[in-house]
């Protein structure tokens with residue numbers, strides 16, 4: 001790699017890939033690509049209870065779907081393998097032992113009960129709960145002997161006095177009083193190291209130059225910065241991305257929209273729209289252009305342009321953007337992307353869509369403007385797949401049709417007029433001219449013909465042009481639906 005920039009995405013496989021995580025991954029990846037650096041994927045699977053292989057695979061799959069590719073990672077390997085954190089435990093132990101031997105960490109023998117009691121007292125005094133450092137003065141030899149004798153213990157980091165400062169590329173200068181940073185646990189009593197410890201060990205070993213992650217990690221950063229210094233390792237640059245909030249300015253939850261990336265994929269949001277929208281959560285290409293490609297993102301992305309706040313996840317806007325991508329896309333591609341949804345809705349099988357390809361593409365061309373996600377297509381075209389006898393008339397469609405007293409006579413006249421004109425197939429343009437004449441000759445206002453006709457053919461109040469619908473249905477089915485409507489609308 002041309003540059004020394006090395007960034008990473010380090011998900012814990014304890015759940016589906018969250019949209020916030022997906023944005024973190026995208027920003028890291030875009031930063032690496034923009035600056036000719038390396039993008040790493042590290043799986044932080046040290047919690048055996050909650051981590052699963054299924055989640056891990058789903059996360060990888062989600063990232064690939066977004067178009068993110070990693071230069072080093074669990075499946076592709078790399079010079080700093082292994083990229084599963086759980087396989088690096090021996091190294092973590094070694095690094096913990098080093099800090100212990102240098103007096104930068106110490107054994108703590110305080111029981112759970114004592115810590116709970118301490119907590120209670122601090123709460124009563126309205127103080128922040130923090131370890132009081134009781135075991136810190138123990139002589140190392142004495143502590144070693146107690147460990148040797150099998151006394152349960154944890155390993156704590158000995159936070160030095162002073163102030164911890166670091167530069168955040170998004171938030172500027174950050175400063176924390178070390179008294180606020182307690183002597184935190186590096187290794188639990190069962191021997192398992194904690195997140196704050198292992199993340200630094202791995203980031204040092206993997207030569208990570210920039211750490212971009214969610215704002216929720218800001219409280220961890222002073223602890224981690226102190227660790228880098230204890231190891232005399234260069235501290236990476238940090239950038240804490242703003243929390244993604246719902247339109248109610250509260251933390252994202254199921255209430256305001258799905259939080260898992262997979263859900264948007266399954267709902268048929270175009271991949272490019274998802275990438276575009278996620279990038280707008282705290283970043284903008286410029287002040288005016290909301291729709292941009294991945295290439296534009298990579299050409300312009302800089303972490304310094306990410307905002308401290310204001311990442312509002314507006315579902316309506318997301319749907320609009322998704323629809324915008326579909327409108328701009330080719331009929332062929334939209335048809336291909338919608339096909340699984342059409343199949344899942346039970347409208348047609350894959351092979352049926354293949355055999356009637358031109359017809360299916362015509363439907364997509366006629367509906368593309370009206371759908372916001374691929375999954376909305378089946379609802380728009382279901383009436384074309386319904387049996388003529390069982391076509392459902394939507395309430396509004398039927399109400400609109402019934403408003404016109406002469407509806408049945410009009411339809412009957414139209415049916416007779418139409419029959420010879422479509423005997424050899426439907427020519428929409430010719431019909432359109434004819435329909436105008438049909439109306440004027442009979443003194444009909446457009447809705448007087450159109451509303452009953454629309455109801456008869458599609459059962460829908462809105463939707464594509466009625467004559468297009470007629471063409472999609474074909475002569476036989478159109479006539480059949482009109483005949484049925486003579487009775488149904490009488």
Ligand code: GLU
Pocket residue numbers: 010011012044199212213217
């Ligand atoms: N495994 C951590 C998480 O998923 C990584 C945080 C970090 O980037 O340091 O939140």
